Amino acid sequence: MKNFKILPYTLLLGLFLLAGSCTEEFAEINTDPNNPVTISPALLLPNAIQVSVDRYWGHSTRFERLNIDAAMCWIQHLARNIYINAEGDTYEIPITVSTGTWDNLYNSSLVNLEQVIELAGEGGEFENRNYEGIALVMKAFTFSYLTDAFGPIPYSEALKGAAEESINSPKYDSMEEVYAGVLADLKLANEKLSINGPVVNGDIMFDGDILRWKKFANSLRIKLANRQAVKKPAESRAIMQEILASPETYPIFTGNDDYAELKHANVIGSRNKMFDVFSTRSDWNISTTLVDKLLELDDDRISVYALPLGDGSYKGLPNGLTDAAASTISASTIGQKFLDPEAPSILMTYSELMFILAEAALDGDIAADHMEYFEEGVRGSFAQHGLEMPADYIGKLGSVDKETIMTQKWIALFGQGIEAWTEYRRTGLPQMPTPDPNSIFVNEGVLPTRIEYPPSEYSLNMDNLQGGIQMLGGEDNMRSELWWAE
Template sequence: MKRWKFLIVISVAWMLLSCTKRFGEINKNPYDFTEEELKADFQLMGEPMSQAQLNLLIYNDPPTAQLQQNLNADVFSGYMMSPNPYEGNINNLNYGLLYYWNVKPWIVTYSNVMKSCDFTQQKAKGRYQEFYAWAQIVKVEAMHRLSDIYGPVIYTHYGEINADKSIDYDSQRDAYYAFFKDLNEAIGVLTDSVNNHAAWRFSNFDLVYKGDYSKWIKFANTLRLRLAIRINGIDPKKAKQEGEAALSHPLGLLTTPDENFNVNITPVTHPLNIMCNNWADIRMGAPMESILTGYKDPRLPHYFVHAEGGPDVYHGIRNGIAISAKEEYTSFSSLVKLDSKIQFMTAAEAWFLKAEAALNNWNNAGDAGVNYEKGIRTSFQQYGITNVSDYINNDSSKPKPYVDPHNPVNNVPPGDKHLSTATIKWDNGAPYEVKLEKIITQKWIAMFPEGQEAWSEFRRTGYPKLFPVVINNSGGTISTEKFIRRLPIPQIEYVTNPQAVARAKQTLKGEDNGGTPLWWDLR
């Protein structure tokens, strides 16, 4: 059977098993296989892992991918904005949250990723430890993203059905602690395999690193550091412990662009290409215009296509504005066509994480300024841009005021408190907060177009400075000045898992709405 036919069969089987109430059923495989079949190129363990990678952002269903991430995190991050006035211009983009939109991240992650990883782990446990460890890392990557959307998630209790037919959530704190534990175990297994020169067992199914254990270890270390940095404000002791463990590992972090965590979805096109070029449903966000044009950033033409008016004209749409018709803003800057790889982590991000770890005085983090500049250089290298020195030494350019040529109500004028005054050049003598804003602003630029992580970092740090919505349709549940902090627990869970939802809500800092911050969110 050809590989893509097999993928389709596996994908259909997995898609049929999405409802939370059926986790018990999901964990029983009616088509079990023998040891001999397991050894046949490991296909029946490997193909589910291919599906797990492909569905970190659903690769073959642009309408679902649009709801999984684009019409929430990609916009909330300031990267993008839609010219489409969905639902009479009352939608996520102006905090009129649409619950039938916001269930998609949950459904895709459990049906297509968690399910696949759990399946592989059940078959690999005690026999094929590299497969088990690999699934562990992919599972953490998927589930930390989900937790950073909703807060509490079903992780350590996945598949455990209580007497009342509920399946318990982990609080976000408990989920993060479990992520660290699982990453530590997986890194240990793969490190032993590297030290013992073990053969790469999952090369045929790995759509990121082609089975290279060393690169998976570097990714897992970087992911561990990302999560450690994420919780430093709320849990500094645990953050330091986990961050220093990642920084001290002999194989280190991601360092160069060839180690970026990109899932190869060939021959399928990137879903953002469909949303932007086929549907004209997404355009540049106003903060991107302000920051990239203000800094004269040479990455700008690698990210966006110029707007009508000339090759040097770029326009972004401000979030949460009054849009009467889609045609008003479709002439604004679209995204440059992306290749058939979906980016989830860059080596540049790793350098910026090290820069912040150095600000925190963590062991083995190095020098903050050196790491900061290395992050910029690595991002430039990713796009083949060679002249980086002028940019790094620029101590005068700042983000530009924003002007909406269609409606001055949406402008962000000079001196506005939401307009950043951060410059680029590093200054060792600057206060901590000034240094942090530089690091996060440059990390934000370098992570594009990965809006989920950019939104999380904005919520954690308040950087880069973004423009608040002009119209707030939340009914008072989301503060315009504090921005949206999370998505509510999906309504399907209230219907199918109500007892567990009631318990999960007790772990939140407030009501189950978009204005309640996550556990690690102190802003």
């Protein structure tokens, strides 16, 4: 009887096992390897980095180029010689600049970076602290870029459209709250990033060099702390002092070999986007403001930033001229370095960090000699372009005050128009010359302080948008000052 009783259970068990096996095989057979349910961080990271970089440095989509069409003209690195009143030089920009910046950074960059953090975080499907750290750095960079361009933005409730408790109409957070969040993320990123940790793939920025990511995280943290220093002095000083006091724990840029840049290949889709724009159009010249300053200082960087005229001289174009007036002036165009399809897109340089520390030292936020950082910043900028700073260059600048530091920083930031624009909006430096008598500016003649929110927010997130505008402390126009303005 025992054998008789055991037999059915054995057969039943076998049937269950067979059924389970068939189910597993069925699932395997019907899983499309070309359409995976979950995408790995290695596939999400490259596009997320690329979009953030392109929207900061430059990209090919006309009427959406905040850096090339707007910021580089507003900060008088470039000037337009045609379409002047339609694409930035007179302080007027199409709303597509706002829409393109907002939509691409949120929908193509940040949403993917957030997914990388979820997948690579503790307990995630692809747990890997280095993916998590890299995504935190790029997320902090991208959110800081957005808030510096617009002001209050969706932050704490953003990127939750696919969450278990989805939020499709996120609230706006103040710039102070956004800064607190990104500064915390950068500190966490430095803790997560492990030089001897797991390997990462898809890192198109530093090719898996985790030390460079740590240096970028800490250098960016110093920059953002310095930017908010007037509003939150004690906290900002503590952040900068913490980093500088422990270089082994908090490494920062130490030279031009390790600053944050994205290198390119001469392949369509991968080329330096400034090459795509400037090599096919001749709408831009170098601004008179920049040319005159470089000639005044006998500064060799002019040979990198600008192409000489036929007689070997350099001449700039005043900003804000009408198309008719600009067409009568022969002026220098952008230098050959920026016409190289393999030239890098730059997010933050060694020289920029040195100027930040020079300012912090001058302001008493760190205990250091501001002149040492200042001279290293100027020297680093020359070296970045393969030039040697003349031995008498610093001496020709006279007494080094905050305007001297910010003027040299403005010169060094050529190409990073958004960064130079942000620093001008923050400090009001360098002082810009009186406009050309033939120039015509809109926006009540005010150099834009921000860009307007995109129309989609008015139609899809109106109630929360009104809260953001209220936190802005002004109207949704290009004249309301941002939180960190001094």
